[in-house]
Amino acid sequence: MFPGGRQKEHRHSWVKDFLIMGDPTGTKDIDMHKKVWRQVVQPPAGFILDVPERGLGMEKLVIKGGRPLYGNVRISGAKNSALAMIPAALLPDSPTVLENIPEIGDIAVYIEILQKLGVKVASTGKELQIDPSTLQLQPVLDPRVGELRASYYLMGALLGKFHEVTIGLPGGCKLGLRPIDQHIKGFEALGAKVNLKDGVVHIEAPGLKGARIYLDVVSVGATINLMLAAVCAEGITVIENAAKEPEVIDVATLLSSMGAQIKGAGTDVIRIRGGRRLHGCRHSIIPDRIEAGTYMIAAAATRGQVRIEQVIPKHLESVSAKLREMGVQIEEEEESITVSGRDSYASVDIRTLPYPGFPTDLQQPFTSLLTQAHGTSLITDSIYSSRFDHVGQLEKMGAKIQTEGRTAIVRGVTPLAGTQVHAFDLRGGASLIIAGLIADGVTRITGVEKIRRGYERLEEKLNGLGAEIWRE
Ligand SMILES: CC(=O)N[C@H]1[C@@H](OP(=O)(O)OP(=O)(O)OC[C@H]2O[C@@H](n3ccc(=O)[nH]c3=O)[C@H](O)[C@@H]2O)O[C@H](CO)[C@@H](O)[C@@H]1O
Numbered sequence: 001m002f003p004g005g006r007q008k009e010h011r012h013s014w015v016k017d018f019l020i021m022g023d024p025t026g027t028k029d030i031d032m033h034k035k036v037w038r039q040v041v042q043p044p045a046g047f048i049l050d051v052p053e054r055g056l057g058m059e060k061l062v063i064k065g066g067r068p069l070y071g072n073v074r075i076s077g078a079k080n081s082a083l084a085m086i087p088a089a090l091l092p093d094s095p096t097v098l099e100n101i102p103e104i105g106d107i108a109v110y111i112e113i114l115q116k117l118g119v120k121v122a123s124t125g126k127e128l129q130i131d132p133s134t135l136q137l138q139p140v141l142d143p144r145v146g147e148l149r150a151s152y153y154l155m156g157a158l159l160g161k162f163h164e165v166t167i168g169l170p171g172g173c174k175l176g177l178r179p180i181d182q183h184i185k186g187f188e189a190l191g192a193k194v195n196l197k198d199g200v201v202h203i204e205a206p207g208l209k210g211a212r213i214y215l216d217v218v219s220v221g222a223t224i225n226l227m228l229a230a231v232c233a234e235g236i237t238v239i240e241n242a243a244k245e246p247e248v249i250d251v252a253t254l255l256s257s258m259g260a261q262i263k264g265a266g267t268d269v270i271r272i273r274g275g276r277r278l279h280g281c282r283h284s285i286i287p288d289r290i291e292a293g294t295y296m297i298a299a300a301a302t303r304g305q306v307r308i309e310q311v312i313p314k315h316l317e318s319v320s321a322k323l324r325e326m327g328v329q330i331e332e333e334e335e336s337i338t339v340s341g342r343d344s345y346a347s348v349d350i351r352t353l354p355y356p357g358f359p360t361d362l363q364q365p366f367t368s369l370l371t372q373a374h375g376t377s378l379i380t381d382s383i384y385s386s387r388f389d390h391v392g393q394l395e396k397m398g399a400k401i402q403t404e405g406r407t408a409i410v411r412g413v414t415p416l417a418g419t420q421v422h423a424f425d426l427r428g429g430a431s432l433i434i435a436g437l438i439a440d441g442v443t444r445i446t447g448v449e450k451i452r453r454g455y456e457r458l459e460e461k462l463n464g465l466g467a468e469i470w471r472e
């Protein structure tokens with residue numbers, strides 16, 4: 001079941017320890033048992049989920065830097081909405097059509113997983129039709145589950161639909177600990193029993209019943225996963241301290257179109273009256289605010305002028321605010337944002353926070369821009385313990401960055417020079433692309449499959465703005 005590779009033994013012994021330990025306290029104390037459980041679901045420090053590389057491992061992106069970006073770019077559908085909606089489409093018996101689906105690596109992997117489960121998936125252009133009528137209860141033991149963070153939504157969706165699910169642990173970007181204890185806590189509150197054996201989670205509930213669930217941390221994944229299960233639970237579920245991200249609202253809107261009753265999505269208390277029969281529907285996915293933010297940052301960093309189209313400017317307020325604070329000019333229209341770069345930028349301090357705070361997913365791209373600001377900027381990631389793998393690569397290009405705990409201290413202005421760098425994760429890859437666009441000379445980026453997880457037609461969009469980027 002393990003996706004294989006270097007860390008296999010480490011991971012195995014960690015899981016095995018728990019299995020052998022059983023109830024290590026010998027007290028049958030439920031709180032103590034839960035504590036142990038949490039340790040199991042939270043991998044120990046230093047643990048790396050080893051995921052097989054997809055696509056052409058040798059693929060490189062090559063950028064000839066020094067060209068300001070000019071023109072218009074259209075933003076694709078949101079990765080993090082789409083990745084929750086695909087499993088949500090399994091809840092009814094009739095087909096659902098998702099419009100504005102992004103053509104990115106993670107979506108392709110999700111489709112493959114569903115097809116292996118017998119789900120009929122058809123795509124026409126930007127539309128994806130998901131017909132779950134042939135889906136049958138079976139363990140989800142596809143190793144690709146370990147490639148995606150969002151595979152955890154199959155827990156909520158299949159638990160809701162079949163009252164039972166057996167599935168491998170999720171993967172996604174390596175950003176430090178990414179436990180799923182809040183998901184588990186919520187499923188248990190709805191009446192489920194949860195078990196982990198050899199890296200496979202088994203969740204079962206004879207009957208799901210609505211409950212009041214307080215999330216100890218604000219979690220996008222736990223909020224959505226619990227919504228997926230709760231729409232199928234009898235009675236009322238209240239999720240307190242819920243995530244307020246636009247993607248949570250988007251998924252709630254989809255579920256409502258399927259016939260579910262959900263109130264409060266977008267606030268920190270979501271109330272769901274479950275147990276209604278759901279039907280397939282048609283839904284258009286919101287624009288990807290992280291892709292949009294990446295182009296905003298790239299436009300500012302290259303000192304160009306870019307109109308970012310098909311966006312919801314409100315979703316990017318925190319990013320626009322920080323860019324303005326640096327001296328970047330931002331003009332918002334109903335569905336577009338125009339970013340005009342300047343010759344000189346002021347340093348800023350940034351702390352990532354749950355929405356509507358500054359998004360952690362733009363911390364790494366923003367770090368590249370901060371190398372072009374005068375003075376010292378601090379960028380603190382309060383969401384993830386270890387999202388700084390890009391820093392060493394930026395240093396190779398000439399950046400002066402020091403990390404202390406969860407803070408990167410960026411000193412500017414530093415000229416960047418093209419060299420060979422590696423993308424360890426999706427947004428780290430985006431930060432290297434931005435660095436490559438402003439660097440002198442040629443930058444070669446490996447680890448491209450990580451970037452393709454979340455950016456649609458990257459070269460096409462950037463070349464359309466006047467960049468020189470190609471695959472090798
Ligand atoms: C597929 C997807 O939508 N991914 C996004 C989602 O990830 P994801 O849903 O995994 O992120 P969460 O919002 O759950 O995580 C936020 C924080 O809570 C912690 N936590 C989370 C769950 C849990 O049970 N216990 C716990 O301690 C996490 O370790 C992290 O420190 O939201 C993140 C935060 O905006 C984004 O960076 C990811 O792009």
Ligand SMILES: C=C(OP(=O)(O)O)C(=O)O
Nearest residue numbers: 149150172173361426427
């Ligand atoms: C962290 C991210 O993705 P995932 O949660 O899918 O790993 C991201 O999109 O920046």
